[in-house]
Each structure stands twice: as structure tokens, then as C-alpha cells.
Amino acid sequence: GPKVLQIPSHQIIDMGQMVTLNCDPVSNHLYFYWYKQILGQQMEFLVNFYNGKVMEKSKLFKDQFSVERPDGSYFTLKIQPTALEDSAVYFCASRTGTGASAETLYFGSGTRLTVL
């Protein structure tokens, strides 16, 4: 089936440093998402992105967070500076937005971020 790739799978950084999480969405998908998973359970919405713009963001999407997808390359989540509470698994997801499966999200395998 369609695959969303996330790079890297693990990232360990010191508090205060910048980190960029990379996502390669499914090629014909138009809508992109970042979710944060805490303690292996809760899936918290961070942001969705369409047509080069942030469509919606949650209160978890702090000022230190930013997303972009320059010229159809990776869809990235940047955190600058990082804080201890940013430690979590971050999942990227994408969907077509059109057709019968317009709303079905396809998830990447996640990036485990550890902030020391």
C-alpha cells in the first residue's frame, strides 16, 4: 500500500538544540499532518498543512515549532529550541483529499525524539 517515510527513526539531542524531523509523504497526497504520541498511547494532533500553508494547529504546536514543504520535497517539522517535554514519538501522516479515500490517513513509522 501507500507508504509515508520518516527520517530519522530515532533522534537524541540536548535541550535547547534545534531538530528537524523529515517526512516523505505519499506522492499524490495533498494534505499533511504531524501527530505527537506520548507514552505509547495518546495521539495528539499538532498541525495540518495544505497547499503550502498551515491549515490548523493545536495548542501543542508551540511558537518553537514550524513546518514547511519547500518545492515538493520533504514535509518537515522543525523544533527550535527543543525542551524536555518535546520528547515523544512524532508521526507524520498524509491523505489525498480527493476521491473515495479522501479522508484516510496514511502514517509513517514515526521518529522517536529524545531531548536530554
Next chain:
Amino acid sequence: GEKVEQHESTLSVREGDSAVINCTYTDTASSYFPWYKQEAGKSLHFVIDIRSNVDRKQSQRLIVLLDKKAKRFSLHITATQPEDSAIYFCAASMSNNRIFFGDGTQLVVKP
């Protein structure tokens, strides 16, 4: 905004029995209700969904029911197998908007 509650945090059944996971939502404008499965250490993948124009949908051993009046929906897994063991997430969304997830139900199918 929408709030999705998943009532069972864990559920244990014997192989061959049925498992039922229940969710409620708050926003009457929600019209799309997907279910996702997450196996240990892996990502989420889509298993089945239901839209608000129907109240029942079946795909092989999976049945989803939707009660719009009660703002409740459920996933029924019949004839469970050990490979059904995973965390199951229910979700709700309005069309083309963010998808709100429940907190997940850990299903354990004992041989």
C-alpha cells in the same frame, strides 16, 4: 472542539471470542469515523471507517456501528485471533478537517 473518548483502555479476550471497543464523540458535525490499529513498536494503519450516512459497515471480521443520536460508535472484532492484539484507536472528524483520536484501547487476545 471535538473530543473523542475511548471507554476501554485495555480489553482482554480469548481467541475466537468477540471484542467490542466503544467510543463517544461530542461534535454533532463530525461525519467521518475511522479506526486505526497500532501493533507494538509500529505505526498506525487504517483498518475500517464509517461515514454518518450509514449506521453499520462490515469488512470481513470487522463491524463498525454508529449511533448518531447517542454520538457513539463501536468496533466489533469477531472470531478474534492472536494477531488482532494491538492498540486500536477510534477517531472522528468533520470532512477535510483535523482528525481527533481517542486515547487507544490495548486489545489482548489470549490463545
